[in-house]
Amino acid sequence: MAWYYWAVSLGGMAALVAVGFVNAVLWLNDLLLISPRGQMMAANTTLVILATLLVPTLGGLLVGQLHRGLPRGRPHTPADAIAAVQTRRGRLPAKAGALSGLSSLVSLGAGASVGQYGPLVHLGATLGSLITRLLHLGRSEDNITIACGVAAAIAAAFNAPLAGIVFAHEVVLRHYALRAFAPVAAAAIVGYVLATQLLDQGALFHITEPGVPQPWEFALFLVLGGLGALVAGAYMHAVLAMGQLAKRLPLPTSLHPALAGALLGLTALWVPDILGMGQETLRFATLPGAYGGGELLMVLLLKLAATALCLGLGFAGGVFSPALVIGTLFGALMGTLVAELGGGQETFIFYAVCGMVAVTAPVLGAPLTTLLIVFELTGSYALTTAALASVTLANPLAAQLFGRSLFDIQLARRGLDLSAGRSRAVLQETRLTDLISHDAVTLAPATPLDAAISCLSAAGHGEAYLVDDRGRYQGCVTLASLETLRAGSEATTLADCPETPRPVLDPHSSLWEAMHQLEKVTGEAIAVVDNERRFLGVAYESSIARAFLHHSDALRREEHGAG
Amino acid sequence: MLARRWTPRLLAGLLALATPISAEVPNAADSLTILSWGGAYEQAQRRALFTPFTDAHDVPVAVDSYNGGLKELRQAVAENDVPWDVIDMTRSEAMAACEEGLLEALPSELAAPAPDGTPASQDFFSGALGRCFISHSIFATVVAYRRDAFPGERPTRIADLFDQQRFPGPRALQRTPAANLEWALLSYQVPREELYRLLSTRRGLDLAFARLQSIDNIKWWESGDTPVRLLEEGEVVMASGYNGRFFAAMVERDLPIEILWDGQLQEHETWVIPRGAPNPEAAQTFIRFATTSERQVALARHIPYGPARHSASMQVTTHRDTGLDMRLHIPTHPINAQGAVTKDEAWYARTQERVEALFHEALMTQE
Numbered sequence: 001m002a003w004y005y006w007a008v009s010l011g012g013m014a015a016l017v018a019v020g021f022v023n024a025v026l027w028l029n030d031l032l033l034i035s036p037r038g039q040m041m042a043a044n045t046t047l048v049i050l051a052t053l054l055v056p057t058l059g060g061l062l063v064g065q066l067h068r069g070l071p072r073g074r075p076h077t078p079a080d081a082i083a084a085v086q087t088r089r090g091r092l093p094a095k096a097g098a099l100s101g102l103s104s105l106v107s108l109g110a111g112a113s114v115g116q117y118g119p120l121v122h123l124g125a126t127l128g129s130l131i132t133r134l135l136h137l138g139r140s141e142d143n144i145t146i147a148c149g150v151a152a153a154i155a156a157a158f159n160a161p162l163a164g165i166v167f168a169h170e171v172v173l174r175h176y177a178l179r180a181f182a183p184v185a186a187a188a189i190v191g192y193v194l195a196t197q198l199l200d201q202g203a204l205f206h207i208t209e210p211g212v213p214q215p216w217e218f219a220l221f222l223v224l225g226g227l228g229a230l231v232a233g234a235y236m237h238a239v240l241a242m243g244q245l246a247k248r249l250p251l252p253t254s255l256h257p258a259l260a261g262a263l264l265g266l267t268a269l270w271v272p273d274i275l276g277m278g279q280e281t282l283r284f285a286t287l288p289g290a291y292g293g294g295e296l297l298m299v300l301l302l303k304l305a306a307t308a309l310c311l312g313l314g315f316a317g318g319v320f321s322p323a324l325v326i327g328t329l330f331g332a333l334m335g336t337l338v339a340e341l342g343g344g345q346e347t348f349i350f351y352a353v354c355g356m357v358a359v360t361a362p363v364l365g366a367p368l369t370t371l372l373i374v375f376e377l378t379g380s381y382a383l384t385t386a387a388l389a390s391v392t393l394a395n396p397l398a399a400q401l402f403g404r405s406l407f408d409i410q411l412a413r414r415g416l417d418l419s420a421g422r423s424r425a426v427l428q429e430t431r432l433t434d435l436i437s438h439d440a441v442t443l444a445p446a447t448p449l450d451a452a453i454s455c456l457s458a459a460g461h462g463e464a465y466l467v468d469d470r471g472r473y474q475g476c477v478t479l480a481s482l483e484t485l486r487a488g489s490e491a492t493t494l495a496d497c498p499e500t501p502r503p504v505l506d507p508h509s510s511l512w513e514a515m516h517q518l519e520k521v522t523g524e525a526i527a528v529v530d531n532e533r534r535f536l537g538v539a540y541e542s543s544i545a546r547a548f549l550h551h552s553d554a555l556r557r558e559e560h561g562a563g
Numbered sequence: 564m565l566a567r568r569w570t571p572r573l574l575a576g577l578l579a580l581a582t583p584i585s586a587e588v589p590n591a592a593d594s595l596t597i598l599s600w601g602g603a604y605e606q607a608q609r610r611a612l613f614t615p616f617t618d619a620h621d622v623p624v625a626v627d628s629y630n631g632g633l634k635e636l637r638q639a640v641a642e643n644d645v646p647w648d649v650i651d652m653t654r655s656e657a658m659a660a661c662e663e664g665l666l667e668a669l670p671s672e673l674a675a676p677a678p679d680g681t682p683a684s685q686d687f688f689s690g691a692l693g694r695c696f697i698s699h700s701i702f703a704t705v706v707a708y709r710r711d712a713f714p715g716e717r718p719t720r721i722a723d724l725f726d727q728q729r730f731p732g733p734r735a736l737q738r739t740p741a742a743n744l745e746w747a748l749l750s751y752q753v754p755r756e757e758l759y760r761l762l763s764t765r766r767g768l769d770l771a772f773a774r775l776q777s778i779d780n781i782k783w784w785e786s787g788d789t790p791v792r793l794l795e796e797g798e799v800v801m802a803s804g805y806n807g808r809f810f811a812a813m814v815e816r817d818l819p820i821e822i823l824w825d826g827q828l829q830e831h832e833t834w835v836i837p838r839g840a841p842n843p844e845a846a847q848t849f850i851r852f853a854t855t856s857e858r859q860v861a862l863a864r865h866i867p868y869g870p871a872r873h874s875a876s877m878q879v880t881t882h883r884d885t886g887l888d889m890r891l892h893i894p895t896h897p898i899n900a901q902g903a904v905t906k907d908e909a910w911y912a913r914t915q916e917r918v919e920a921l922f923h924e925a926l927m928t929q930e
Contacts, residue, residue, distance in 0.1 A: 040763035041913045272764075280764055287751045290770050 004183050007145055010131050011152035011187025014124040015194040018156040021105060021123065025116060025277075028109030034276050052111075052275070053265040059110020060261030063315055064254035066103040073253055075100040075316035078118050078171070079407040081125035081150065083414075085143045085172050086422055087429035088554065091133060092146070097126030103316040107257075111276045113264060113306040117157055118318020124153030125172070140558040144180045147173050151184045152191030154369075159195060160376035164188040167369040171407070174422060177559045211346035212382060218389050220343075221354045224334050225390030228358020229398035231330050235304055235323060236363060236406045240413070242312020253314065260313035264306055273299045274306040278325035285328040288348040293336045300329040319406055323360040331355015353383050354390040362398030365405025367391040426551050427512035432505060435514075435547055436528050436537040442467045445474050445495035452494055453482050463524050465535060466494055473527050473535040476502050504529045507536055511551070514544045594623040595845050599651040601628030602788050603811035607865035608651075610883075612853045615861070619852065622845055630786055633660055636837055640665050645839045648846040654690075654698060654831035655741075655908035659915060661695035667836040668694050673847055675855045677874035686856070688831075691871045696833035697854050700868035703827040703894035703903070704742040707790070707809045710819040712800035721826030721902070722750035724801055725774055732800030733780040735793045740922040741911060742803055742828045745904050747771035749826050759907040768918070772925040783927075794820050807866040810892050814885055825902035829894055831871060869895035 029035035033042050033051035042048055067073050076096050084092055104119035128149030132142040147168035155164030165188045169176050213221075246256055268275040273284075281299065284290040291299065307322035335343075335351030353374060361370040371391060375384040403409040408418050418425050441464040443452055456464055456479045466474035477497055485497060503517045505528045517526055518541055525538035597613070599605050605626060613624040627647065629635065633656055639645045652660065660666050674683035674697050684692065691698035706724050708717075713730050723730050724746060736743055745758050748771050753761060761767035775781075782799055784790050790802035791812045806827070812818040834850045836843055852858060856878070859870035864883040870876050879890050890896050894903065911918075 035760070036763035036767075037760050037910070041910065043913055043917065273766075280760055280767075283753065283757055283761060284764075284766055284770075287753070287770065289773070290751075290766060 004186070006131055006135060007148040007183035008186045008190055010128055010145060010148050011155075011190035012194055014127050014149040014152035014187070015156035015191035016198075017101075017123050017127065018120045018153045018191070019195055019198045021101070021120060022116065022157060024105055025108045028105075029111065029276060032109060032111070034109075034111035036272070036280055049269060052268050052272070053262070056111045056261030056265045056268075056275075057258050058261070059106055059112065060257030060259070060313075060315065061255070062106050062110075063103050063112075063257040066099060066106065067257075067314060067316070068254055070096055070099055070103075074314070075103050076122055076126075077407075077410075078121040078125070078150075078318070079410045081122055081146060082172055082407050082418075083411055083416055084125075084129070085146055086174065086418055086425045087416065088139045088143065088426050088551075088558075089429050091142060092122075092126045092129035094126060094130050097123060097130075100316055101126075104318075107310070107315040107317045108277065110261065111264070111268075112257075112261065112310045112315040112317060113274055113276065113278070113303065113322055114310050114315050114317020115319055115321030115323070116277060116317065117154070117320040119316065120153040120157050121150050121167075121318070124149030124151075139554065143173060143558060144183055147180060147184050148187035151188040155188040155191035156195035158373055158377065159192065160373050161185075161188040161192040163369050163372040163376055164191065166372055167364075167366055170366045170368055171364060171405070175559045179558070211350075213347045213350050213386060217343070217347060217350065218386065220334075220338060221350070221386050221389040222393050224331065224351065224354050225358040225393035226397055227334070228327060228330060228355055228390060229362050229394040229401065231326065232323070232359045232362035232394070232398050233402040235307070235319075235326060235359065236402055236409060238304060238308035239311045239319065239406065240409065242308040244312075246313050256313040257310075257315045260309045260315060263309060267302060267306065271299060271302050274303045277321045278303065282325045282328050285325070285332040286349055286352045288335070288339070288345055291329075291332065291336075293333060293340070296329055296333040296336060300326060300333065303329065319363055320360060323363045324356055327356035327359030328352050329355070330359060350383065350386045353378075354386055357387040358390040358394040361391045361395050362402070363406050365395075365399075365408060367395045423552060423555055424512060426555060427515065427548065428510045430511040430547065430551060431507075432509045432511065432514055432528065432539055433507050435511075435539045435543045436507060437525070437540055437543065438537045440465055440525065440538045442535065443477075443494060444469065445493065447494050448492055449482055449486050449494070449497075452477070453479065453486065456482070461524070464494075465527050465538065467535045471534045473504065473529045473533050476523070476527060478523065502526070504533075505539055506531070511544065511547055514539060515548060518544060594625050595648045595842060595849055596625045596627060596646060597649045597651065597849075598627045598629055598647040600630070600787060602808060603815075604787070604805070604807050604866060607807070607862060611861040611865050612858055615858070616849055616852050620845075620848060622849075624849075631656060633663070633665065636660065636665055637663070640838050643839055645837045645841070647837055648840045648842045649849055650835050650837055652696070652833055652835050653908075654693070654696065654833050655906065655911035655915070657693065657696035657833045657835050658908055658912035660835065661693065662912065665838055666695035667838055667840065667843060669697065669836065669847070669850070673697065673851055675851055677856055677872065679874065681874065683872075686872045686874050688871050688873070691831060691833075693833070696835045697850060698831035698833045698871040699854050699859060700832045700862065700871055701829055701893075701895055702832055702868045703806045703824075703829050703899075704737070704803055705806045705809065705827045705894075706746075706801055706803050706823045707794060707820045708801040708823060709794055709797070710821050717821070718801070718823050719825065721746050721823065722752075723823070725750045725778060727779055730801065733782060733798065734778055735782040735784050735790045735799040735802035735804075736775075736778075737790075737803050738783040738785050738927070740915075740918045741906065743775055744768070744771040744918070744922070745828055745906075746803075746826050747774035749904070750774055755902075755904050758904065759910045762918075763910075763914075768921055769925075772922070775926055791818070794818065806892075806894055807868055810867045814882065814887060824894075824899040827894055827899065827903045828906050829900075829903050830906045830908070832868070863889055863893065867892035867894075869893040 030038040032055045033039050033048055039048045101119055101123045107114055108116055125146045128145035132145045150172050151164040151168035154167050155161040165185050168184045273281040304326050331352040331354050335348045339345050357370050361367040371387055374387045441456055441459050441461045443464045445466050462479045464477050468474055503520055505526050507528055525540040527538055528536045617623050676682050677686040712732055718730055744762055748758050787805050787808055790804035791808050793799045794802050795818050809822050813820055836846045840846055856875040859875035860878045863870055863879045867889055882889050
């Protein structure tokens with residue numbers, strides 16, 4: 001039970017980190033003349049132009065240097081937290097977490113078009129993992145404390161505890177075990193209470209008394225959801241494609257963010273709406289008349305491109321806030337079109353919010369969380385049901401066309417396929433190395449049949465593995481086949497035996513592959529060879545099955561075990 | 564526990580009594596010239612502050628009045644001929660004037676502690692004590708309407724100021740961006756916390772200007788008495804103005820007007836000493852006197868301005884002449900403050916001139 005209390009206090013710590021992070025970003029934006037307020041207060045046009053150009057560029061330069069201290073030179077993101085939890089393998093390294101957090105702070109502070117919630121989720125998760133290590137807890141507890149940190153960070157940053165709880169279950173844990181619910185909920189509540197006391201920040205969006213949409217408008221919200229899925233797909237693929245493109249740039253990786261910063265600053269001189277997290281842009285997109293139709297389209301495209309540029313070229317930050325902005329701009333564009341066709345101007349906000357949800361829910365792979373964020377931030381049941389209409393089409397369509405979420409697509413590209421659920425992910429991530437046994441009979445191909453039979457009988461095994469004098473694996477013979485041969489053929493040595501085709505395994509194969517190979521084998525074990533076919537040992541069928549049962553049991557205990 | 568909590572306050576109180584403060588001894592000054600805002604406000608100040616000050620310190624007070632702005636002060640300081648000892652200034656102008664070097668810095672111990680010994684720094688509201696100013700009251704710019712103008716329905720939200728279909732008739736608005744821009748954006752349902760962030764963009768300003776331009780028949784006012792007169796004479800049906808003046812018109816002159824508290828723009832009113840003031844020491848004595856809890860409470864018995872210190876807010880009682888409960892009429896009362904906007908004076912201090920120029924370009928050229 002003690003770790004429950006730890007989970008709760010972790011909620012408090014994650015919330016404090018989240019509050020500190022959010023305030024530090026706002027402070028930096030004002031100080032570095034990135035926020036409109038900072039620019040307005042500066043009162044010096046030349047200074048503002050210089051800041052718009054130089055701050056993102058120099059910020060990028062610093063971010064590039066920070067990333068040199070990270071494994072594989074890239075910042076850690078919520079995808080890493082998801083992978084750690086889903087494979088039950090990972091502990092989140094504290095140094096990489098802290099460095100990624102710092103680099104996100106610099107990125108956001110310098111006005112990069114990235115989000116702040118991703119870094120907060122990762123920081124919360126890293127804190128959770130750190131606590132588990134300090135307390136010497138097991139994998140299952142590790143996963144739940146990671147979820148606690150994530151829930152508290154979301155609850156604190158959005159002032160939305162329910163969304164925090166559901167996000168932790170929906171995106172990170174991917175199960176709704178009762179065992180995890182209580183600590184996650186407690187952490188989220190502590191985070192929320194602390195944040196409301198400390199973070200004197202207005203809601204992300206705040207809508208009072210929205211009108212009531214006409215019944216036929218719900219059909220439009222549904223269509224808007226479908227189109228939103230396409231925008232979400234374009235956004236995700238732009239981010240990924242820019243990442244691929246970056247690999248071909250004739251520039252050291254550590255300078256990539258500076259290049260992105262310079263291009264962003266240059267464009268922002270022309271369209272300032274794309275700079276930073278885009279809170280003002282998001283707000284304006286919810287106000288009818290703030291943007292013209294053409295302007296909405298232009299800002300939408302530029303914001304999408306700017307975010308892909310910043311994230312693809314190595315700025316650290318999340319994908320959620322820019323998706324919120326892009327989605328809202330898209331919804332506003334639809335609302336403007338409907339208004340031009342004679343639809344109600346009073347329900348403009350519904351289109352903006354539906355667009356926001358239709359784009360962000362597929363990107364996060366979290367329709368419930370996104371709906372709850374809308375509900376907790378607006379307190380409007382009408383808006384939430386309209387948003388529900390748009391996600392019913394947006395998420396399935398996007399999942400069909402692109403994948404469950406940007407995180408899952410990123411992980412799949414790194415070789416971790418989460419599309420078939422946790423158990424497969426766990427088996428895929430478990431390596432065979434630990435299961436290799438040397439308790440096997442190895443014989444030279446020149447061994448006479450009689451000697452081989454006696455050797456097998458003496459060792460109490462039914463199978464022998466043929467290994468030549470250079471240590472190469474040549475095949476496998478069974479005691480039964482040898483006996484048959486001795487009775488009715490002229491073969492005198494093992495080399496004369498007809499070969500029985502049998503698969504071999506690589507020491508780096510996953511448990512998942514081993515399970516698959518077992519389907520083709522009737523016998524005791526499968527030989528394990530390296531890439532030059534040198535014999536390394538065998539993996540017994542029974543030990544593969546035991547490992548499978550062990551992992552399934554651990555998953556079952558984590559998801560269904562009480563207390 | 565109790566002793567631990569009270570000891571610092573007791574000590575502070577005793578220290579305050581024991582330490583001779585030079586500012587308390589008035590220097591010989593023939594008279595003190597104070598620049599204030601005229602009208603009902605000046606009357607209230609005369610009764611609650613100026614006359615008692617003369618009685619206590621034997622220094623006659625002369626009063627000049629102005630409509631705000633720094634132009635005259637700037638000129639007077641430049642010519643080294645400042646005719647005022649103390650100025651009653653809005654906090655945003657005080658901040659701007661302080662930054663421009665038009666004001667004397669005030670000693671940090673100038674404000675008196677609360678009657679129970681609580682140090683001034685803890686008793687005054689946050690942001691009330693500046694380098695060059697001490698806030699004394701919190702007033703509000705509000706919208707008032709004629710009760711008889713809209714049979715059947717009354718305005719309840721600030722957005723109703725712009726809704727001439729439901730509430731037809733001319734409006735009177737102050738010829739400044741302050742309050743008008745905030746209300747225009749509030750009418751789009753922008754949350755209060757985001758007003759100044761949005762007004763920092765050209766898009767936000769244009770949106771606000773568009774809303775103001777959509778009003779038919781605006782009468783722009785400059786002097787605080789004008790909106791009351793325009794409402795009284797029936798020239799407009801809704802007008803922005805200072806809550807104190809509207810209160811005086813409602814209570815003392817029984818005019819059929821009502822205050823719409825939603826969207827009220829709260830602002831601090833401060834005392835400052837201009838650079839090169841003729842009697843700076845007497846001016847300091849006056850400021851210490853006028854910002855005591857006792858004098859703030861006395862002022863709130865004449866005019867419904869919220870005192871700028873906690874100890875005084877707790878003691879606000881009834882109107883001196885009519886016996887009305889003044890707590891219901893001060894802007895900081897919880898019921899009235901529900902939809903209040905706190906004026907971002909730091910923002911105005913830095914942006915006033917640019918925003919004003921844009922405001923005039925957008926709205927005044929149409930007249």
